[in-house]
Amino acid sequence: MKLATTLLFVLAVVATPREAFWAFSVFTLLLAAMTAWALIPPGFVLRRLLIEIPFLLFAVFLPFVGSGERVDALGLSLSVSGLWAAWNILAKATLGAWASILLAATTQVPDLLEGFSRLRAPKVITAIMGFMVRYLDVTVGEWNRMRIALLSRAYRPRTLRQAGALATASGSLFIRSYERGERVYLAMLARGYTGEMPGITSPAPALRQWISAAIVISIAAAVATLGWVTR
Numbered sequence: 494m495k496l497a498t499t500l501l502f503v504l505a506v507v508a509t510p511r512e513a514f515w516a517f518s519v520f521t522l523l524l525a526a527m528t529a530w531a532l533i534p535p536g537f538v539l540r541r542l543l544i545e546i547p548f549l550l551f552a553v554f555l556p557f558v559g560s561g562e563r564v565d566a567l568g569l570s571l572s573v574s575g576l577w578a579a580w581n582i583l584a585k586a587t588l589g590a591w592a593s594i595l596l597a598a599t600t601q602v603p604d605l606l607e608g609f610s611r612l613r614a615p616k617v618i619t620a621i622m623g624f625m626v627r628y629l630d631v632t633v634g635e636w637n638r639m640r641i642a643l644l645s646r647a648y649r650p651r652t653l654r655q656a657g658a659l660a661t662a663s664g665s666l667f668i669r670s671y672e673r674g675e676r677v678y679l680a681m682l683a684r685g686y687t688g689e690m691p692g693i694t695s696p697a698p699a700l701r702q703w704i705s706a707a708i709v710i711s712i713a714a715a716v717a718t719l720g721w722v723t724r
Contacts, residue, residue: 496608498706499596503589505713511581513720517588523712524591531599541594545586552582602626624677632670639666 509516528538556575563572596605602623609619639662648658678686 505717509717509720516720517584552579555579
């Protein structure tokens with residue numbers, strides 16, 4: 494249910510016209526209210542929003558390289574269409590990332606996987622995501638051990654010429670991860686794996702959760718619709 498609510502909310506944000514500044518303010522207030530309701534610290538959200546910095550850097554250059562009508566601001570010639578495009582990316586990417594952070598912070602991984610299954614996501618994709626999450630810590634631990642081994646051998650890279658050892662370690666990590674995956678797959682086959690993971694069952698959502706989801710979706714849809722009406 495949370496997964497479907499998040500997807501519908503993001504769709505409403507994406508469908509909102511970029512000229513409706515008030516609509517994005519309402520979306521921001523709605524996400525802020527849900528963040529406070531879930532008792533998630535603002536710093537937790539802000540740190541994870543840093544993941545969108547590469548997209549924002551791309552958006553920064555759009556006013557400079559855009560074509561069409563131009564305006565002067567602070568001695569710079571900026572494209573009007575580029576400014577609108579930059580604002581569109583900034584607002585919608587930030588709101589979408591914020592909603593995803595709330596989903597990940599309030600939902601356990603098994604529940605997310607079950608949500609994907611109920612939304613008829615391909616079973617192979619769901620299984621791959623499950624294994625990726627389960628073995629991420631194993632891969633990170635393997636890399637930390639390799640890093641300690643490099644440091645114990647006085648590896649202190651200061652120039653690009655010394656990056657060869659790091660590239661070799663990365664290749665070795667890939668090979669070890671691939672071989673580990675093969676061993677896990679063979680072990681699963683030996684235990685009767687037929688290409689489908691066992692079903693995950695969780696309790697049905699409570700009535701208040703259905704009501705909360707309906708309220709969020711209704712507000713988001715109404716704001717997106719009014720954004721087009723008052724455009």
